[in-house]
Every structure is written in structure tokens, then in C-alpha cells.
Amino acid sequence: MTSPQRIVIIGSGLAGGSAAAALRERGYDGGVTIIGNDPNPPYELPALSKQILLGDAEEPDWVRPKEFWAEHDIELVSGATATAVRLGNRVVVDDKGTEHPYDRLLLATGSAPRSLPVPGADLDGLRTLRTLDDSRALRDLLTEGTKVVIVGAGWIGCEAAAAARKHGADVTVIDPLPLPLHRSMGDECAEVFRDLHAENGVSWRLGVGVEGFTGEGTVSGVRLAGGETLKADLVLVAVGAAPRLELAKAAGLELSDSVAGGGVDVDSALRTSAPDVCAAGDITAHYHPRYERRIRVEHWANAKDQGTHVAGTLLGETTPYTKTPYFFSDQYDLGMEVRGLANPFTDELVVRGDLKAREFTAFWLRAGKVLAAMNVNMWDDGEALQALVDGDMTVTADQLTGAELSSLV
Numbered sequence: 001m002t003s004p005q006r007i008v009i010i011g012s013g014l015a016g017g018s019a020a021a022a023l024r025e026r027g028y029d030g031g032v033t034i035i036g037n038d039p040n041p042p043y044e045l046p047a048l049s050k051q052i053l054l055g056d057a058e059e060p061d062w063v064r065p066k067e068f069w070a071e072h073d074i075e076l077v078s079g080a081t082a083t084a085v086r087l088g089n090r091v092v093v094d095d096k097g098t099e100h101p102y103d104r105l106l107l108a109t110g111s112a113p114r115s116l117p118v119p120g121a122d123l124d125g126l127r128t129l130r131t132l133d134d135s136r137a138l139r140d141l142l143t144e145g146t147k148v149v150i151v152g153a154g155w156i157g158c159e160a161a162a163a164a165r166k167h168g169a170d171v172t173v174i175d176p177l178p179l180p181l182h183r184s185m186g187d188e189c190a191e192v193f194r195d196l197h198a199e200n201g202v203s204w205r206l207g208v209g210v211e212g213f214t215g216e217g218t219v220s221g222v223r224l225a226g227g228e229t230l231k232a233d234l235v236l237v238a239v240g241a242a243p244r245l246e247l248a249k250a251a252g253l254e255l256s257d258s259v260a261g262g263g264v265d266v267d268s269a270l271r272t273s274a275p276d277v278c279a280a281g282d283i284t285a286h287y288h289p290r291y292e293r294r295i296r297v298e299h300w301a302n303a304k305d306q307g308t309h310v311a312g313t314l315l316g317e318t319t320p321y322t323k324t325p326y327f328f329s330d331q332y333d334l335g336m337e338v339r340g341l342a343n344p345f346t347d348e349l350v351v352r353g354d355l356k357a358r359e360f361t362a363f364w365l366r367a368g369k370v371l372a373a374m375n376v377n378m379w380d381d382g383e384a385l386q387a388l389v390d391g392d393m394t395v396t397a398d399q400l401t402g403a404e405l406s407s408l409v
């Protein structure tokens with residue numbers, strides 16, 4: 001296989017940036033171009049809903065130091081949107097009309113926040129949180145007594161609520177589900193997060209949907225099903241994100257309908273259905289041998305690891321990507337990590353430690369195998385947890401609650 005002369009990457013997020021960096025770190029000396037519509041060099045998103053929103057940092061974690069890209073002869077075309085991929089003549093066109101020829105192409109276009117299709121959704125002042133600019137602008141509005149209404153009690157809604165409370169804002173979070181983080185946590189663990197936020201002064205409106213946003217030009221209220229209208233100085237819509245598939249779709253790549261939200265079908269080495277076109281990060285629906293199905297993972301580690309992995313594929317390797325999902329969150333004094341993938345409504349929950357004290361590890365088991373594990377404010381067992389989630393061993397609830405975890409792996 002000949003080495004490509006030029007690799008073009010669409011998307012300057014964590015997956016795209018990690019891929020470009022890994023190409024150079026592997027010694028690839030051909031042309032590398034990253035086209036990104038964000039004005040900044042590649043950065044990681046987690047600090048946007050944590051340190052930056054909390055006021056503890058001004059800068060995000062950069063994927064590499066800002067000078068890295070020029071120093072490594074990586075062409076960073078920032079503030080430009082790729083508008084078309086012409087597979088036939090191997091060219092990407094951007095919104096300034098510039099053509100970027102490629103031998104191999106990586107799509108790493110990430111996700112965009114979902115909006116709520118309700119009356120008033122077009123009012124000014126409705127905010128979402130995806131970019132560095134979004135985060136800094138939101139932080140500047142979080143002040144003592146500001147009435148903040150957050151629609152959506154997922155990870156970003158919960159982290160934003162914690163930051164808003166730190167600034168003394170008056171925070172209400174609305175979700176149609178009965179508990180925050182319910183889909184990923186199930187009942188018992190989601191109750192831990194509900195209580196944590198309530199103790200920190202968040203008002204919950206759970207089990208109730210939003211019927212519309214109210215205001216004259218600018219949003220000033222949120223109308224709930226049932227008629228109540230909550231006054232708001234600031235509304236954050238945090239109802240999840242959708243993979244940005246427009247380019248892949250227009251180019252005719254195979255898309256998946258078997259993962260929530262859809263995704264770009266990639267094989268185990270992250271190759272799409274088109275020759276010489278790969279995809280990585282939030283947009284991929286990749287077949288995972290452990291789960292025997294395609295999965296799409298919207299988390300930091302997946303973007304970093306797939307980005308790094310796909311560099312090999314762009315250079316002609318065919319090694320499968322097999323990492324199990326991992327993510328983390330910080331809210332108030334609670335830090336947690338989740339490894340693996342489980343269904344909290346059908347898999348067996350085993351808790352080691354103390355849920356009420358918020359110091360515990362939750363395991364989700366199917367037929368005696370640990371499919372996922374979440375450590376909350378417990379940091380010593382990371383390696384054992386990873387081995388349990390990745391391994392094939394069968395364990396009992398008594399072993400998980402009683403034994404040294406390292407003795408089980």
C-alpha cells in the first residue's frame with residue numbers, strides 16, 4: 001500500500017486533532033490539513049461545563065499546545081466549514097470556495113446540540129453549550145440570584161446546574177423523566193444525583209415536559225406541561241446532541257439506523273463505506289465485538305482513542321478498535337467514572353460501598369459478567385474495574401462487595 005501524500009481531516013475537535021497529532025507522532029511526513037469551523041485550535045470539551053463554567057479556568061485543555069500544529073507542519077484551516085466532499089475526484093470544498101484535495105479523508109464532525117421543537121424555540125437568549133465561546137458567554141451570565149432554568153437533566157444539564165449554583169444563581173432543572181441521568185444510571189444511582197443537586201439548592205421539575213418558551217423577542221419564561229410558567233433570566237437547553245451527519249449523508253456514505261441518533265457506519269478499523277474515507281469520534285457507529293452490535297459513543301475517551309487509532313488506519317493498517325467506553329463527570333464534590341456499557345433497567349445492579357455517603361462503586365452484571373462499573377468518589381480500583389469490564393470472568397455479588405477487587409481479575 002502506498003503512503004498517502006495528503007490527508008484531510010474535517011473537524012478540529014478532539015477526534016480530528018488527536019488523529020492529526022498521532023499521524024505526526026507516528027512519523028508520517030505527508031501533508032495534513034484540518035478544516036474546522038471553530039476559530040480556535042483543537043480543544044477538549046469537558047472543561048466547558050466544569051472548570052470554565054465554574055470560573056476556575058479561562059482556557060480549555062488544548063488537544064496539543066497551541067504551537068504544536070504549526071511546529072509539526074499541520075495546516076489548520078480554522079473558522080472554515082467544509083460544505084461538500086466530492087468522493088469522485090477526492091476533494092473537500094469549504095465555505096470560502098477553497099478546494100482541499102486528499103488521498104485519504106477523515107470525517108470527525110462531532111455532534112451538535114439538539115433543540116426542542118416547541119413554540120418559542122426561536123426566541124433570542126436560549127442557550128446551548130458546545131463551544132468555548134458558548135461556555136465563556138454562559139459563565140459571564142451566571143451571577144448571584146440570576147434565575148437560571150436548565151432544560152434537560154443529562155450530564156451537561158447537571159454539570160451546568162452545579163456551576164450555576166456555585167455562582168449563587170437560582171437554578172431549576174426540568175426533565176420529562178422521573179430522575180436526572182435516568183437513562184444511563186437507572187433508579188438507585190440516579191437518585192444519588194437527584195439528592196446531591198437538591199442538597200446543593202437546585203429545584204427539580206422532574207417528570208414534566210416543556211411546552212414552550214415565552215417572552216417578547218427574548219426568552220423570559222419556560223412553560224411546563226400542566227400550565228406552570230417558570231420565570232427565567234437565562235435558559236440553557238441541554239437536551240442532548242445529535243451527530244453531525246450532513247456531509248457524510250450528502251457524500252452518500254452508509255449511515256446506521258441501529259444506533260440512537262444515527263451515525264456513520266464504520267468497520268472495526270473505522271473505515272467508512274467509501275474507499276479511503278475514515279470516520280472517528282461522536283459520529284461513528286462502529287461494530288464492537290464485546291457487545292456484538294454497533295455502538296455510538298459520545299464521550300471524551302472515545303474521541304481521543306478513536307482519533308489516535310484512526311491515524312493507523314489512514315496509513316494503511318487494519319487493526320480493529322476494541323476499547324470499551326469510558327467517561328467521567330464532576331458535580332460539586334462528586335467525581336465519578338463509568339467504564340463499559342450496560343442497560344441499568346435490565347442488568348443486575350450490585351453496589352459496593354455507601355450510596356448515601358456517595359462513596360461507592362456500582363456494577364452492572366449480566367449472567368455474572370460485569371458489563372459496566374461506576375466508581376463514585378473512589379479512586380483506587382481503576383485498573384481492577386477496567387479488567388473486570390474488559391475481561392470474560394464470571395463473578396458473584398458477594399465477591400464484588402466483599403473481596404479485594406484486584407483479587408478478582
Ligand SMILES: Cc1cc2nc3c(=O)[nH]c(=O)nc-3n(C[C@H](O)[C@H](O)[C@H](O)COP(=O)(O)OP(=O)(O)OC[C@H]3O[C@@H](n4cnc5c(N)ncnc54)[C@H](O)[C@@H]3O)c2cc1C
Binds near residue numbers: 014129280298
Ligand atoms: C460541554 C461538554 C462537556 C463534556 N464533558 C464530558 C466529560 O466530562 N466526559 C466525557 O467523557 N465526555 C464529555 N463530553 C463529550 C465529549 O467531549 C465529546 O464526546 C467529544 O468532544 C467528541 O469529540 P469529536 O471530535 O467527535 O467531536 P467535537 O468535539 O464535536 O468536534 C467536532 C468539530 O468539528 C467541527 N465541524 C463539524 N462539522 C464541520 C464542518 N462541516 N466543517 C468544519 N468543521 C466542522 C465542529 O464545529 C467541532 O469543532 C462533553 C461534551 C460537551 C459538549
